[in-house]
Amino acid sequence: MIEYRNLRVALLGAGSVGAQVADQLLTHRDELAARIGAGIELAGVAVRDLDAPRDTAIPRELLTTDAESLILSSDIVVELMGGLEPARTLILQALTSGADVITANKALLATHGPELFEAAGQVGAQLYYEAAVGGAIPIIRPLRDSLAGDRVERILGIVNGTTNFILDRMDTQGESMEQALATASALGYAEADPTADVGGYDAAQKAAILASLAFHTLVPADAVHREGITEVTLEQVVAARKAGYVVKLLAICERLTDPASGVDGVSVRVHPALIPDTHPLAAVHGANNAVFVEAEAAGSLMFYGAGAGGIQTASAVLGDVVSAARRHVVGGPGVAESTHADLPVLPISAITTRYQITLLVADEPGVLAVIAALFQSHGVSVETVQQSVTPADPARPSGAASAATLVIGTHEASEADLAATVAALTTSSVVHSVTSVLRVEGL
Numbered sequence: 001m002i003e004y005r006n007l008r009v010a011l012l013g014a015g016s017v018g019a020q021v022a023d024q025l026l027t028h029r030d031e032l033a034a035r036i037g038a039g040i041e042l043a044g045v046a047v048r049d050l051d052a053p054r055d056t057a058i059p060r061e062l063l064t065t066d067a068e069s070l071i072l073s074s075d076i077v078v079e080l081m082g083g084l085e086p087a088r089t090l091i092l093q094a095l096t097s098g099a100d101v102i103t104a105n106k107a108l109l110a111t112h113g114p115e116l117f118e119a120a121g122q123v124g125a126q127l128y129y130e131a132a133v134g135g136a137i138p139i140i141r142p143l144r145d146s147l148a149g150d151r152v153e154r155i156l157g158i159v160n161g162t163t164n165f166i167l168d169r170m171d172t173q174g175e176s177m178e179q180a181l182a183t184a185s186a187l188g189y190a191e192a193d194p195t196a197d198v199g200g201y202d203a204a205q206k207a208a209i210l211a212s213l214a215f216h217t218l219v220p221a222d223a224v225h226r227e228g229i230t231e232v233t234l235e236q237v238v239a240a241r242k243a244g245y246v247v248k249l250l251a252i253c254e255r256l257t258d259p260a261s262g263v264d265g266v267s268v269r270v271h272p273a274l275i276p277d278t279h280p281l282a283a284v285h286g287a288n289n290a291v292f293v294e295a296e297a298a299g300s301l302m303f304y305g306a307g308a309g310g311i312q313t314a315s316a317v318l319g320d321v322v323s324a325a326r327r328h329v330v331g332g333p334g335v336a337e338s339t340h341a342d343l344p345v346l347p348i349s350a351i352t353t354r355y356q357i358t359l360l361v362a363d364e365p366g367v368l369a370v371i372a373a374l375f376q377s378h379g380v381s382v383e384t385v386q387q388s389v390t391p392a393d394p395a396r397p398s399g400a401a402s403a404a405t406l407v408i409g410t411h412e413a414s415e416a417d418l419a420a421t422v423a424a425l426t427t428s429s430v431v432h433s434v435t436s437v438l439r440v441e442g443l
């Protein structure tokens with residue numbers, strides 16, 4: 001039997017995920033070695049503060065503040081610091097030295113991915129990132145390997161645990177966004193700066209990664225249409241539930257033809273949307289994620305599980321550690337990212353979907369007809385209208401008409417036509433205000 005030396009693993013960062021990865025590597029060292037066919041050792045853990053409290057006990061002698069020296073003496077480098085720098089520089093150093101690198105850093109991948117993959121390719125090293133999307137859920141490997149022979153048409157899913165946790169708490173407990181975000185941060189789900197979560201940046205970075213893999217096209221994060229959940233109100237969540245919907249932050253990546261230009265390309269978007277309460281995504285609670293993949297031959301596939309959390313995400317990281325270690329044992333160059341299709345990323349105006357628009361209007365005869373005509377003149381077909389009368393505001397002058405709330409559901413319409421309709425509604429003399437415009441998905 002061939003005797004292998006121990007493979008040395010460097011861990012950069014020992015926060016929510018890193019501390020759990022260290023613990024798993026130490027606890028399951030022998031089991032992992034048996035699966036790999038080589039010894040594996042945690043060579044060291046680069047931290048900012050040697051004395052900071054951690055979620056798991058890491059032997060003091062493994063801690064170091066000298067990440068660079070640790071990298072240079074390691075075969076596999078696991079980056080779990082987050083942020084763009086020094087993560088980018090350290091990963092480049094690791095790849096250049098021939099080490100395989102594992103990262104969960106979607107912000108870095110969606111911003112500097114091409115540079116990192118290029119550096120890996122030059123030395124035949126490999127960059128693994130299963131934990132960067134969907135936490136513990138295997139989604140990178142299925143897209144990259146299992147579906148590599150198929151043609152992915154569409155991806156629809158929930159890819160941010162923190163915002164799903166927040167929207168779920170608002171829906172099921174009536175909590176405020178601030179309350180729910182504080183809990184998500186305490187549980188280790190949120191990013192160091194939670195603006196990345198609530199602003200939809202994290203989901204957009206993940207959508208960019210998924211779309212790049214699915215469509216063999218480089219999709220940078222800033223090409224993704226992004227709307228976060230900061231504008232979503234408790235009233236909207238409650239009203240949605242009453243109407244048979246749930247509000248979710250969705251990521252949607254699809255092949256499309258732009259109706260304006262006739263160009264074939266891909267559309268990648270992240271935004272809050274209404275989904276029917278009977279849709280499987282409506283049953284995704286807490287920090288769980290779920291991703292539907294529609295492929296030409298495979299049909300519809302669903303991937304579901306923990307989208308955030310230290311120990312859950314550590315599972316995906318450990319899977320990558322084992323893959324990297326096995327590659328070291330077998331040898332051979334890493335597999336390059338495939339971006340050969342090079343499809344254009346289309347603007348948001350290219351999409352078609354359904355919409356729900358809530359308006360506060362004058363409660364007067366003929367108003368409904370005016371509004372219906374306005375939709376029709378912009379090519380948007382109305383499917384449902386619900387009206388409720390709001391009692392007259394006591395602050396308004398006496399004799400002022402009471403206002404009515406109209407909730408209008410549309411058939412499929414183009415985003416461009418819908419935007420023109422909303423613009424016309426906001427200037428219409430019978431409309432007091434457009435209170436909410438939400439896309440409706442999953443029908």
Ligand SMILES: NC(=O)C1=CN([C@@H]2O[C@H](COP(=O)(O)OP(=O)(O)OC[C@H]3O[C@@H](n4cnc5c(N)ncnc54)[C@H](O)[C@@H]3O)[C@@H](O)[C@H]2O)C=CC1
Pocket residue numbers: 012013014015016017018046047048049067080081082083086104105106107131132135188189190191192307308309310313
């Ligand atoms: N927490 C989660 O549920 C998930 C996190 N991720 C990603 O995993 C990465 C790590 O996330 P968390 O563990 O949650 O973050 P965290 O903020 O809990 O941990 C990061 C750790 O890295 C340390 N660090 C930062 N800069 C450093 C430096 N220059 N040198 C040494 N240590 C440094 C910090 O002090 C901190 O302890 C991020 O890229 C995040 O986006 C991915 C999936 C899920």
Ligand SMILES: N[C@@H](CC=O)C(=O)O
Pocket residue numbers: 132134135159160161162163189190191197202307308309
């Ligand atoms: N902050 C992220 C962590 C996992 O990627 C999330 O909430 O999904």
Ligand code: NA
Pocket residue numbers: 130131132133134135136137138139140316
């Ligand atoms: Na994953």
